[in-house]
Amino acid sequence: MTGLVLLIPLALLMGLLGLVAFFWALRNGQFDDFDGAAARILIDEDQPAPAEPRS
Amino acid sequence: MSAAVRFEPPATGETVLVVPGMHCAGCMAKVERGLAALPAVHAARVNLTARQVAVSHDPALAPPVLIEALARIGFPAQPRSPELAPPPSAARPLLAPLGVAAFAAMNVMLLSVSIWSGAEGPTRELFHWLSALIGVPAILYAGRVFFVSAWSALRRGRTNMDVPISIGVSLATGLSLYETATGGADAWFDGTLMLLLFLLAGRTLDAAMRDRARAGVDALLRQAAPGALVLGKDGTLAWVAASDLLPGMIMRVAAGERLAADGEIVTGQSRFDNALLTGESIPVSGGPGAAVHAGTLNLDAPVDVRIAAAGQGTTLAEIARLMGAAGQARSRYVRIADRASRLYAPAVHTLAALSFAWWMIQGAGLHQSLVIAIAVLIITCPCALGLAVPVAQVVACGALMRQGVMVKDGSALERLESVDRALLDKTGTLTGGRPVPDPASLAALDPAAAQVALALASHSRHPLSRALIEALTQRGVSAAILDDVVEEAGNGVRGQWQGRTVALRRPEAGTGMATVLDMAGEPARLIGFADRLRPDTPEALAELAELGIASSILSGDNPAAVREVAAIVRLDSRAAASPVDKLAAIRALQDQGHRVLMVGDGLNDGPALAAADASMAPGTASDVGRQAADFVFLGEAFTAVPRTVRAARRTMRVVRQNFVLAIGYNVLAVPLAMAGLVTPLIAAAAMSLSSLIVIANSLRLTGAAK
Numbered sequence: 001m002t003g004l005v006l007l008i009p010l011a012l013l014m015g016l017l018g019l020v021a022f023f024w025a026l027r028n029g030q031f032d033d034f035d036g037a038a039a040r041i042l043i044d045e046d047q048p049a050p051a052e053p054r055s
Numbered sequence: 056m057s058a059a060v061r062f063e064p065p066a067t068g069e070t071v072l073v074v075p076g077m078h079c080a081g082c083m084a085k086v087e088r089g090l091a092a093l094p095a096v097h098a099a100r101v102n103l104t105a106r107q108v109a110v111s112h113d114p115a116l117a118p119p120v121l122i123e124a125l126a127r128i129g130f131p132a133q134p135r136s137p138e139l140a141p142p143p144s145a146a147r148p149l150l151a152p153l154g155v156a157a158f159a160a161m162n163v164m165l166l167s168v169s170i171w172s173g174a175e176g177p178t179r180e181l182f183h184w185l186s187a188l189i190g191v192p193a194i195l196y197a198g199r200v201f202f203v204s205a206w207s208a209l210r211r212g213r214t215n216m217d218v219p220i221s222i223g224v225s226l227a228t229g230l231s232l233y234e235t236a237t238g239g240a241d242a243w244f245d246g247t248l249m250l251l252l253f254l255l256a257g258r259t260l261d262a263a264m265r266d267r268a269r270a271g272v273d274a275l276l277r278q279a280a281p282g283a284l285v286l287g288k289d290g291t292l293a294w295v296a297a298s299d300l301l302p303g304m305i306m307r308v309a310a311g312e313r314l315a316a317d318g319e320i321v322t323g324q325s326r327f328d329n330a331l332l333t334g335e336s337i338p339v340s341g342g343p344g345a346a347v348h349a350g351t352l353n354l355d356a357p358v359d360v361r362i363a364a365a366g367q368g369t370t371l372a373e374i375a376r377l378m379g380a381a382g383q384a385r386s387r388y389v390r391i392a393d394r395a396s397r398l399y400a401p402a403v404h405t406l407a408a409l410s411f412a413w414w415m416i417q418g419a420g421l422h423q424s425l426v427i428a429i430a431v432l433i434i435t436c437p438c439a440l441g442l443a444v445p446v447a448q449v450v451a452c453g454a455l456m457r458q459g460v461m462v463k464d465g466s467a468l469e470r471l472e473s474v475d476r477a478l479l480d481k482t483g484t485l486t487g488g489r490p491v492p493d494p495a496s497l498a499a500l501d502p503a504a505a506q507v508a509l510a511l512a513s514h515s516r517h518p519l520s521r522a523l524i525e526a527l528t529q530r531g532v533s534a535a536i537l538d539d540v541v542e543e544a545g546n547g548v549r550g551q552w553q554g555r556t557v558a559l560r561r562p563e564a565g566t567g568m569a570t571v572l573d574m575a576g577e578p579a580r581l582i583g584f585a586d587r588l589r590p591d592t593p594e595a596l597a598e599l600a601e602l603g604i605a606s607s608i609l610s611g612d613n614p615a616a617v618r619e620v621a622a623i624v625r626l627d628s629r630a631a632a633s634p635v636d637k638l639a640a641i642r643a644l645q646d647q648g649h650r651v652l653m654v655g656d657g658l659n660d661g662p663a664l665a666a667a668d669a670s671m672a673p674g675t676a677s678d679v680g681r682q683a684a685d686f687v688f689l690g691e692a693f694t695a696v697p698r699t700v701r702a703a704r705r706t707m708r709v710v711r712q713n714f715v716l717a718i719g720y721n722v723l724a725v726p727l728a729m730a731g732l733v734t735p736l737i738a739a740a741a742m743s744l745s746s747l748i749v750i751a752n753s754l755r756l757t758g759a760a761k
Binding site (some may be wrong): 001009012015016018019022023026031032033034035036039040041042043044052 | 079080081083084101102103104105147151155158162165178185189381398610
């Protein structure tokens, strides 16, 4: 029983944390552009350096 | 360079531009970097789903500068006008309830597992109370979607899928609360939340599909020029917004501009690209006195136009109105899931009432009879039924998308399944929709002539020139170097090549589509053009016939051109049909009891596409055509049409199987529930199992579009 007193609030808190993170993402516009997010990973952030070839 | 920064609000202007030409990661990077390179721009962020870019910049910077910068890197853009703000998403409001239901279902299930494992006495009571604490607010929040929809249906004296869901959910919650308060053995919070989770998942999938369908819905209005330069009495020019234009005003339309209103040319001579209005790719010439229409593109030279009708009076607006009215019949279509629930809901409620009555007669007492009746309601709650349609459709849409067919509407597959008649537009649908140079006359060009032709064509925006460029580039021809190139409106391109005068011009005799290459000192060379049939059209039509779909041609083109194509594909045809005629033809077939599929591409097909039971448009169609159609197929292959029909039929077969599976599960579970043998554990297991079976069965559609 004493273990439960600690573990249940802990489990609930962690679940709640996930929910809060989800709501934050929703507010923050993370779900606004599914197609763009999928394509964005393909953009090379660095312009290729002209002289030295990168590995 | 970090283009992908979120905006810091203070002291910046923000402009949202619509950039329809963005398709891929490369485009996104080009647009974002191109804009960020401007000194006054702080950041630019592309939204690919909405085909928009949001730019934060110094307040002094005007949108035209941004548009010009985008045009330089090859992306035509327009400012987003306020009334064209993106339509609210259907899936987004469901995401928060889905998240809450998932969170609560997982946590309550965790507590329930302990109870099922044998928690007794105060521990069980504590766990029930905790479940209630998480469950009740979550059910109220996540279930609102269903409660609202059920209430609005009931208020209008109708019933839908949400009515049995809402009744089941609220009764189960009420009973569980009562059991919790009285220290009873069973609470149903876990099953109720799982039910909501599954149903919301199905609902979200469905809505996400509808969102995809609506992307680009504002295309029609965007095609009309947002305004025009109006010539005042004293000769001054002033910019007037499209909504403020009045008949009688004279507007000056520069080359490359779209007309903002219908009218009559006063001065000037130019050619007009009517592709948006009729789907025809050959521009028409117009001089003083000629009537021109809003939405057409002025190709060659500036003209002054006296406005005859503006805003809501234009041909463009008329077609848009026609489309709006034509689409109403389709919105009356009742989805198969709703039809199923019309039979399902009364049956379930009768069963629950019967078991309540039976146990009361048996003397089981009010409490136990009520528990059993509610168990019946929970076990029959249409969980698998709610997934039966959306999962199958989402899987099928994914399969079709991989084959280059975009499904724009969730109910489209249902409507396409029962189609038994097809009406096909000619230009751009059966044919490629653009002139292709005759291969024989291209082969007859010697290498030097081909190089000169390519160089001349590259100076013109005429559709024939563009087709010539494409064909010659494909043959590996490189352009010759020319001097003093000039384009004469309606006549052609002229230039100097190695001291000789060369020209690409209109032929003297106007027989069909052709262009003439003149090189001083050599005989003129005639290059013929034709709008060719898609290569696999006959094959596709044969497949349609095999599927039991009779096809005929319904075109707005002239009778001679239509007869020619009809003879090749051996179909009935009707030519010179106006948008109203096409609409009437579809209505007539529908009145005879046929289900009609319309395949077309032009603006003139818009109302017909909206009125038909199902409609398809090629990816090359006008925006209006693409917007009105249920399916858009990319690429050259016309076999996409029979393929989509086959996929729709397979999808609906799987949907019906899903219904049988979901109802079969009920046939097994309901007697158990009526006998009073169902515990929350059995309900939860049965519910997940039936949903998994339905999902697994739907996944068989992965290869449906082969």
